[in-house]
Amino acid sequence: MRTELFDYELPPHLIAQTPVPRGESRLLVLHRREERIEHRKFTDLPDYLAQGDVLVINDTRVSARRIQAQRENGKPAEILLLRPLAETEWEALVHPGLKPGRKLTLIGPQNAQVEAMVVDITPEGGRRIALPNREWRDRIASWGEIPLPPYIHQSVEDEERYQTVYGYRPGSAAAPTAGLHFTEALLETLTHKGVKQVALTLHISVDTFRPVREENVEEHKMHGEQVMLSEAAAQTINQATGRIVAVGTTCVRALETAAQLARPGQGEGVGHERVAPFQGETRLFITPGHTFRAVDALITNFHLPKSTLLMLVSAFAGRELVLRAYREAVEKEYRFYSFGDAMLIL
Template sequence: MKTSDFYFNLPEELIAQTPLKDRAASRLLCLDKETGQTHHESFRDLLKHLKVGDCLVINDTRVLPARLFGRRSSGAAVEFLLLKRVEGDVWQTLVKPGKKARPGDTFEFGDGSLRAVVEGLSEEGTRLVRFAYEGIFEEVLDRLGTMPLPPYIRETLEDSERYQTVYSNKYGSAAAPTAGLHFDDALLDAIEKKGIEIARITLHVGLGTFRPVKAESLQDHVMHAEYFEIGPEAVQKIQRAKQGGGRVIAVGTTSVRTLESAAGRHETLQACSGWTDIFIYPGYAFKVVDGLVTNFHLPESTLIMLVSALAGRDNVLAAYKEAVSQRYRFFSFGDAMLIL
């Protein structure tokens, strides 16, 4: 199977630049993964598709305000983008301009309360950077950093919380798990009151999620690794749903990758944590996930490949063609799809 098999034509004006004022007011394209049939609803209608005994799995990661603007010891301006924590206060970091950022170079941010030194080079031209500060690192970032929006969003985000899910609580992502942006507290409460369990898992999204697939053959593509955690409580809720005949419905491709990675480590789903570079594309046999709430993804991306693995490539591309014709909003701040 080739990367070009997942191309579709997307008019640029359909790429959503700003979030809706009402999180749950987006449109919802419902896709039957067996028949390929579609129909159109509002995201709040998700509730009527969930049944007592189902388990909805959400990713509670929180996006770091990981873009920092500072200066070298020479006074020259510099931009840092934190990609992932390596250990302690050492981060894999994209530095611009980066060619002159050599081991031993020092930098300051804001009023000097955050300092950094390059400790070495890491993969794909990034740097290993050690930070020094007083207090709690996340609080320092909240004060000095800005939100690292995807490259296709050119508008300024007025409220940074709109690039966070309402249930986010574990800092670590360089990008939001955007399918979760559609949920508000009222909808989540209604879901639980109906008798649907909500399981929280964590996958810290890396910027590699935006990297294009350069290999012509899918088998030659190497995924970026991301850190995940799934705890005993989430496992119990998922197992209860399975044993009771309910469905496990993942919110977002990150939740899918977490569940399938955890299930792939043992004969049964167990609590675990670690790094995953799982690449899910058509032909993959799902171990846990029955359904998916997701946004509309980039052409030829690993995300549309994952969705196609669950619902079938032809079904997905036909649904995307319909979404374009119906003027759905695409990508991070766009509309949603429900696959059951």
């Protein structure tokens, strides 16, 4: 399958640079069977969900930090902290890439400084950097700025706007952006309507921003991400009397990974085991042709051309229908990407 099949034209001014107030985004509703499109507001979401549906959210929280640094030769560098390792180390991206044994001086608030050393290169091309002790490892977790995607060229005034209202498990390099639209009031409205909510955790890798560069989709190597789906959450999903509605592509990947581990059930009714509890890494790459076992509906944002996220959405709704919806979204000047508008696929 050619990667260019998932390309589309997007005028740069439609890439959202700042968020609108939570809950005030537009909502494109895509009906797969009827191949029909509606244009609504995100606050209209309850109109499309019913009692017995289960809304699956990703409770991860962005913990990555972008920190300025100085190399041994005095030239600047930049560190993107991803996750703590061992007692004194972080997994990080370092720009420019430095070889093991090289030292860096990390620069924090009020010109606080600490020396770090690159000790290893990770399989994904990142770096393991070591701090003097655990106290320093923990201290630098609050330095710097929260990292925004490279297509956003403005800083966000309130860092909490790049977090979901329900995210509390630190570990992500990026926000699960479909969840940024939800307010506590909207979630409460859905609860009163009888829509259950269940959380899983998928810590998003920085690779989520990267387009597929191979000419053929099958040659792309998917990045690994840590997932946790509890036994209680799996039970709620398996006992659902309505649809399983995934909030974001992260939830889709987590659920479909857990579905691969489920025991074959009898029929497709209540109690059928769609998913099994799961904790570990997923490298599931969902492309057209995938058989969805755990997801019935999807809330998502508009994604980059040639990205694994657009391929996943195309697998769920059909490539031609998705690209048609994207063209209509461009014509009607929807806002795209992380701080942009939303799509509900039914």
